[in-house]
Amino acid sequence: MERLRIAVAGASGLIGSALVRSLAADGHQVVRLVRRAARGASEVCWDPERQYVDTAGLAGCDAVVNLAGAGVGDHRWTDAYKKKLRDSRVLGTAALAEAVAALPEPPRVFVSGSAIGYYGETGDRAVDEQAPPGDGFLSSLCVEWEEAAAAAQEADVRTVFVRTGLVVARGGGAWGRLFPLFKAGLGGRMGDGRQYWSFISLHDEVAAIRHLIDAEHLSGPFNLTAPRPLTNREITAAMGRVLHRPTPFPAPAGALRLMLGEMAGDVLGSARVLPTRLLESGFRFAFPGIEDSLRAALRA
Template identity: 75%
Template structure:
């Protein structure tokens, strides 16, 4: 895409921040949506809870906003916050795009591989139906909230993201310090599959989906070869020279994490079929590649 104006919701998050840095480095104009009073010329205030936003004329809208899944214990109230923050934000933006003239060329909306639920050892791609469980139901509502934009003719893409390998946030932001301290551990029996993606490839995939005018619908953004939790923890132990000899038994995880334990112990063996078919090439396809990229301060968003 030539120099474009791109509106980003969730620009302060792990993925959003890396995306904004990548876009601005290439000369694109980025407008960040914030829920406080704007402090810079590139910020616009929005109120997703009450459905309020005045979008500027733009080429693309990227929505990565939502309460962090792993930030707090899953109380009933926080689970509702996870759901509402995604659904209300998406609906607010979709309805605003439908009112806008001219409309943006593309709406890239966040989602997650939680859409598929626990897949066990079975591989799934974008043709698989939604699974069961809390995150699956959230993802279904999250994607469904984009309907006003789709119905208005805006090309809409759903980025079903896996576990993002990054030093500065997300699940791996918590795992790296544990392994460095010699406290690395597998979860449960370690046989559950983790579908991961490097932060660099996550950003590159979003930009690929913005640029390609022939692409719409759901795309799994995960590395081509998902691995088991045991394989990943062993790789981290090798790379950080801290062998993972401990294990966190399932009953302990359930006692500590509550409802979230089901997601940690669940298995998601997800393949990025549509992304690969579109010609996207992963820069860091293997787990050790992704881990090294996360530890390299010169890698995008590491």
């Protein structure tokens, strides 16, 4: 197996840290982008909000993976926090894309983060990568996020956008909050529970990113979601079965809107997103179902 030199922005996050572990375990050289002075050849200094990247540190990289961005669910969406969400993604992506394009020998591939929020509210309608962007803050954010990679594309660097769904993992994201609630017997559906949640196991998320790094003919957007999205009601029932806990406490839509503000739309909204291009590329999911994904997360 060819050993690669791969730079990762967002290496301390849920997905980034799992990706780094996976790459390092297979003998690849991982270069982390850090927001302080670099400590050796395995780190590169950058500041996404200031759009600064120590470009020299990326020299010799076969791939650059950008997974950096402030957490969507970490705070209420005040105007100030929405600006932080945007700047951490759009400015950081633009800085990395420009750094990649400026290298005398650019990497083979630039993998840039995105999200299924691109599609907005889809209701019961299934969508794949051919669907246009939706409406609302997350949709417009994702459009800008992807457009920010233009410099890499214009430099003929193969550019891949990973539109990630809800990652099933204990260590963070939506399930990092759901597991403790459900284990305590306090879990339940959200709103009427009929909204679709497009999930993916952390294992498959990392495997898909690595697949897209390696597949030299693949570029453009890819939905990183399991093949069969489920409703929140179905996922709630699966959580109860896997954890052997009752799920008696639904969270009313009104209460969620009061507690979460504008972000409640992301929880109550329906996104039925299919990974059409990923499946067509030959990728095979290790954990395609929700119960398998939940058990894999609990074993990790």
